[in-house]
Every structure is written in structure tokens, then in C-alpha cells.
Amino acid sequence: MFQPDAFIEALYLVLNWNTLMWLTIGVFVGVGLGAIPGLTTSTGVALMLPLTFTLDITGALGLVIGLYKGALFGGSISAISFATPGAPDSAATVFDGYRMTQKGQGRKALLTSLYSSVTADSLSDVLVILIAPMMALAALQFGPAERTWLMVVAIALLGALSGKHVAKGLFAAAIGLYIGTIGSDPMGGASRNTFGLAWLRDGISLVPLIIGLFAMSRMLEQAVELIHESRLGHKVERKMNDLFSNKEDTLTFREYLSNWREMSIGLGVGSFVGMLPGLGATVASFLAYGIAKRLLPHKRLGTGVMGGVAAAESGNNATAGPTLVPLLAFGIPGSATAALIGGALLLQGITPSPRMFELHADVIYALFTILILANLFNLVIGRGFAFFYAKLGGLPKPVLVPTIMVLAVIGSFATQGNPYDVGVMLFFGFVGFFMRRFGIPEAPLIITFLIAPMLEESMRRAVLISGGDWLGGLLNSPLSLILMGLAVLVLVLSYRMRFSERLEAMAHEQDSQGAADDDATR
């Protein structure tokens, strides 16, 4: 199977100034773009599309893959520094990342994010290179019924994100369930739940929802606080000069290694989620975060610890390689980004299909080499950006808060060019403000908003295929039975864990009196 000649050929193709330059530019633009809220990978690649016409195959791949990987990491920079996820997939990073910034550990959080991103990304790429065909075949086993149960497992697992006050977590999940149905019926295509507003027909978009709930709500909260303070005559204490001071905490190798469990969870979840078409990096990062929080209770994820950042970021970056699996194995683009990479291949006259391994082995190897190299570039370029942003995160709040508000407004517009998205963002900014005040967590809302529509679609498809037979449609294979069992198991276990947690909480009631408040679990 391995063709040494083609591999050497590929190295010649990749290791030249031209390819490396485009890779650098790709990562550079990607990280920069990813860090601006609302501008995601697909925007970036669309903007660069005319440019790829003029490049050779490796240059084009370098640019597109660099941009993709850069943007995946870049999103976390602003999530950590400003609580403003640059892209939806870094929303789960806000919980611990922003809290660390508030504690003055912004730089440490950014480094954790960078290193765990690059680690999970590289390992998932190796996984793809080694077992892409097997992964692809496994993914094919997931038909509508299996996907339905998989979503049920995902939702059951995410009970961890609902926090101590279960009813509030579930209420948030119910909101997500409801707003996820706004739009059109997945089977019939007729619009539903749109309140007679035609523009709601495409549903609520994820980007403005996340910018609103995560960024705008926090900015409103901080602005209201600042208004109180300035009424009371407080001065802005931080000096602008602080920005240029060099006293910063850093991340030791030992600290990096201490997150190995979180990174493994992220790697496993991300790789699995990435290879199934349609799920995406956002689901991966929330799932990884939720599972890590559940499995590692002693790490106290959500209180501003490295582990939370590591789990979420390794989760989303680990999807980068596996998302190409269906593309390489069957020519199916599993995600928007995979479609764009497939487009870049097509531009060079290479149709993504199983034949590619025989006809263009050199290009495949070049693609793999670029996948790995891009991680190294990300490490260097990402580091520069991270430090720069960490400094910006130290700007005085009266400067930062309005600036982020402006970026939230233009970012939610720029993501699709849809003016209504600005309104959606502001609406959810206000909803988020209220939810934060009332102590309702955001994470369950996002998760059900993402997963419930997929669950509905798969379930109805499974039943439609079986001709209206519910039992036969949903339990039609050993795999769906296993997944159903897993869902039940997770539910039972989480109930028991919650019970023991409660006992523990009672025992430590005194200790927890003054503990740091907690974004995700309040």
C-alpha cells in the first residue's frame, strides 16, 4: 500500500519555498481571521478562492489547510482573551479560558489552548494517515437509526454541563430544543415556528446565537457593572503601560502534561465526531468538555482551570484531520471545510474519490505532509498571535467592552452578510444577560440547539425509511441496540454520580462557601 517513490515525490512537492510560503500565509491569515468573531474558516477560504486558481496543487493545499487549522486555533484566542468565541467551535473554551484571563492567567490559558490544539490535531492527523480507510468504513455503519441513538448518547452525556441546579440546566436545554425548531420542517420543507417572519425560515444561525449568548451577554453585564462603578466615582485603575510590561506567567512542560487525560478525551471524541459527516467541531468541543468534566470531577472544570481549555480545544482541533476521511475515501465532503479542500483538489484536476490513492498517490502524501506541517506552523505563528492578543486582553475594560460590542455587531453581520443576524445576536445577548443573572447555564442550550435538530432529522428519516415502523426503524441493527444500551447506561450512571456528588457536596458544604463562582455550573 505504501508507495515510497510517491512519498519522496510528495516531499519534493511540499518542501519548497513556494509551498511553505503559502502555508505560512494560510496559517497567518487563518489565525488572524479565526480570532475575529464571526469570520470563520469558510469565509476565509471563500475569500481566498480566486487566489487558489493561480497556485499549484501544493501551494493551494498549503493555503487552504493552513487557513483551516489556523482558524480552528484562532477562535480560541478571542474566546480566552475576551470571552468572545472567534468561531462557534471555541465557545466551550470560554468557560475556563476567560475565567483564567480574569484570574490573570490569560497567557497560560492561551498556551494551553495552543499546545493541546496542536497535540490533538497532530495525533488525529496521524490517525487519519494510518487508518483512514478503516475509519471510513466504520463511519458508514452509522445510518439514520444509529445516528439517532448517538445523538441521544451525546445529550445524555452532556448532563454534566447542566450544573448543580438540574432544573436550570434542563430549562436551558429546553430553550435550545425550542429555538432549534425555528425554521423549516426537515422532511416537508414548510416553514414552522417563524412567527410569520420570512427571514426566520433558515432558522437561527449558530454564529450570531453564540456571539450573543457568550460575548454580548458578558459585555452587557460588564458594562452595567462599569456604569455602577463610574457612578460611584471609581477610576479606571489599570494603566495603559501595563500592556507593555513583561511580567507574565507561562506554561511549564509538567503543567502541559498534567492535562493528558483531557487531551486524550478531546482526541478520542474529536476524531470520532470528525469522521461522521455533519456533526462538526462545535459538537466535538462541547462533548469533549462535558465528558472531561464528568469523568474528572476532581479537576473542577469550569472554575478556570487549564483542563477545561485543553479538553475543549483538543476536541475541536482533533476533528481537523478526520473530517477529511469521508472525502478521501468516498469523495464525500463531510463538512464545509472538507468541501472547500475537495474544491481545491478539483481545481487541480483531481477528483476526490477512492481512485485518488492510485492515480495521485503523490498528491495524497503531499496532503498528509501538509496536514502535519501545518500544525508546526500553527505552533509558531499561533504563539505570536496568542501573546499579542493576551496583551490586548489586558486593556482597560472601558476600552475593551465597547470594542468587543462593535466587533460582535459587525462580526455577526460579516459571517453571512445577513442583516437579520445582527438582530438575532442582540436578542440573544439580552437573553444571555438575563440567563446569567438568573444563573441559567449557556452550554446545555447550545448543545440541544445543535443536536436536537439532527436527532429529529435522523429519527424521522429512520422511521420514514422503515415505512412508519418505529421499532423496526430505530432498532434495526446491533449497533443501534448497543448505542441505545449505552444511552441508558450513561443516564443511570449520571444519576448515580449526581447522587454521590450531592452527598459529597453536603459533606463539604462549609468549604464551598467561598469558592470561586462557576460559569458553566451556576
Add this chain to the structure above:
Amino acid sequence: MPAYATRFSSLLRSGLLALAASCLALSPMAQADGHGDWPERDIDFIIPFGAGGGSDAWARTISTGAQEHFGVGWNLQNRPGAGATLAWEYLLDQPADGYTAMLSSPTPVMTALMEDDPLVDPLDFKAAAYISAFRSLIVASNDSPMADWDGLKAAAEDSPVVIAGTNALLAGVANIFDQAGLEAVYVPYSSTGEAVSDFLGGHVDLLAATASTALGIVPERGTVVMNTSDIALPEDVEEQLGGNVPIAADFDFEGMRFPRPIGFHPDTPDAVVAEFSRRLETLLTEDESVPAMLDRMGEEVIFMGFPEANEDYVRLVERMRTAIELLD
């Protein structure tokens, strides 16, 4: 702060200037050659989808030749929303002076047909040209008894077959099945990827796919049973798909294609629309760079000019209306 401001912008600039410069170099800087009345200024070109999709790629590619062939530039505007009809509503709000064009596709037409109270009337559109078209191909797995039309027919007469695909492609198949008097369960998917993976995993019997999707599956894992459109596949594509792909007309069915129309506000003067169509035809067929780029993207130019395209558009809407009713 000022020090930071400069550092920030220079940081970004240094990386992006190279890109910006190359982008500029790409667009032909030819001088305006328009001597007539129209066009006197840039044309707003509306894409009813967000950046990054197929329509967006078409628009961005064609617009690189705009300056040379129209003497003015095209301002591309992505206006997604409301099942791609928000852009259409915007088009109808603009003056009918030929300075706002829209790249349509089956999606907005389907939205307008499926809604009870659509934003726009699907016929409120003057098609200046069709620039391309989708064909819906029926794909079956190689070892399936449905791998040829007779086998498929026999199976479908026995019990309804299950076919996966996006709504527009399913409508193309429904059009044929209706003519053949066959029953099927049409399973709609929002993403091609999921439909293909369910087909490959054997969870559904058949797949409705475009030619470019089929290229990833056929011949290793599937066979094209029929091209349900009224246009044959390009020779090289047909060859890659195993050759001799049956087309609807072979079985005396009336096939249906899904064009990509470019059009204007319905009140736009015919002379302007015709002039646009003429220049666009030169751009798409005689230009050197644009057709080559489209070819490299795996896209195919299937041009139909004004007024033929506009006359066909009316029939297209009717055909799609019928096909959508068949899906339910």
C-alpha cells in the same frame, strides 16, 4: 496604544498585502469598452447564499471577467436568508434598470413553491440566461438488483424503493418515477454528505446525485441507473462514470434539468437583458480565462441566452411545481 495600533495593523498588513496584491493582479485591468447606454456603472450582482458555496464560487469566478466584457465591474453581494428568497425580495425592491442582477438556482424557486405564503412569486424573475444546469442521476449499488432500470422497475413494482437525496434532486427522480408509474419513499437530506454516506452504508436503496457527487462513488461502489435530465453528460464525465449512462429519453420519459439562471427584475427592459445575455455569452464561451477556471473547478457551462432562457424559465417553474407535489 498608538504604538500597538501600528504594530497590529502592520502585522496583519504584512501578511495580507501579498494576498491583496495577487488578488488585484488576477482581475483583468482592461479599460471600459462600453459605448452604449448600458452599462454606465457597476452592476450589483446578488448571490442568494453565503460566501463559500457553489453559487458563490460561480459568481466569483465569472466576475473576474466582468471588467473585460462588460466594461464595468460587478459588485458581488451575498444576501442569504429565507431559503434564498430574501435576496430575491431585495432584487424586486431595486429599480428595474438592469443594474441589479441575481444568480438564481433551484433552491429559491423551490422555497417559493413550497411555502404557503412565499416572500416572492416564483415567476417574478426575468431570466437573462442559464449558465449551467444540474442533472439528477439515480445511483444504485453495484451488487443491487436495481443496478439497471428494468431491475429497478421490477423492485419498485414489488414494494416502494427508498431513495435519498436533497430535495431538488429528489424532485428530478420523482418526475421520472411518476411517468413510469412507480412508487418510492423519498427521503430528503439537507446535506449531500449524509445522503451519500447513508447510501454507501446500505441504509437506503438508491441515491439521487449530481454528476460530481456520482464521480466519487461510481464505478467502484455504484452504478448510474439513469440520468433523469434532458441533457446528456459531457463525454469525459460519462466515460469516468463507466460509459453509456442511460438518459431519460432512452426510455421515452421527459427528463428535467435544474438550471442556474441569472436574471433581473421582471420589469427590466428587454433590450438591456438581451445585451447582458450577449455579453455574458461571450464571457462564458469565448473568453480565455473564465471557462478554463470553471472547467478546472469541475463546473460545466451549459449556456442558454435571452429570450430562450426566459421562456424556458416559465416552463421550469411549472415542472418544478408538479415535481414537488409528487414528493409529498
Add this chain to the structure above:
Amino acid sequence: MQRKPSRRAPAGWWRTNQALGLGIAIAVAVLFAYLWQQDWYHREQRDGFILGFFPGLGLAAMLVTALALTLDRWRHTVVEEIATLDWRDLLWAVVLSAAALSLYALMEPLGMLLPIALFLALMMLLLGLRPWYLAAGLAAAIALIILAVFTLLGIRLPGAFLPLLI
């Protein structure tokens, strides 16, 4: 982490979880009644579900969880942020959201530079940045940087960059 109940309950019943849960439940019930009366709600789809089934399911879940808030063991708790919540805070949140919306609305007629700079300057002053010329200078600088970045990236934003300069 759940806040401790404020045992002195200075705020009164209407700030407890119970009251808020009840308020939400009533709002959800009203919404449900509204949706039930819509024609689309009862239209049957090709797989037998009525169009309103899943939205209704979402609302039912909201209703049940909101009612759970009024009954569970934290029902008498007053969350700290709610205890200190002043109606003026909510008003400020609305005003600031409206300001952000008008920022967007003004970008189309006025170009993006002016409204952004104005918004930034006013907000910075409101949030307590002094002296005023620092706020004005920073606002102008940040607006220019945003303008530069988006121009370089070639991303279309509402409005031209400057008024009268299309």
C-alpha cells in the same frame, strides 16, 4: 455553583427561583396558546407528524422545567445576582443593546467609520474612561484599525467606509 439561600430574604418572594419559574411558565404557556392557534401548527407532513409537533415538544419541555423550578428544593433560593438586580440594570442592558442596534442602522447611511468611532467614544465615556480626549482618540484609532482590517480582508460591511464616498 449554587448560591446559598439568602436567609434574610430582603428581596421578597418575587425574586426567588419559584417566582421566576412561575413567570417563565406563564410566558411559555401563552406562547404555546399562540402557536396552537396558528394554521401551520396542525398541518400534517409527509411522515405523519404535524408541523407543530416538535416546536410544541420544545415548549412542553420548557414548561415542565420552568414548573420544576417552582417546586424543587431550591425554590426559595434567591440567586445573588437577582437579589442585587435593579430594574435600572435591565434598562441599561436594553439601552446598550439598542445603542448597538443603532450603531448597525447608522452604518448604512453614514458609512462605517463615523458611527463606530462615535459609538466607541460615547461608550468609553459612559463606562468611565477619562479624560475625554483619551476616549475620543482611542475610539478614532480603534475604528480606523477595524476599518483597515476589514478592508484588507475584502469583507463587505454595511455602508461605505465614509459618507459620500461610495
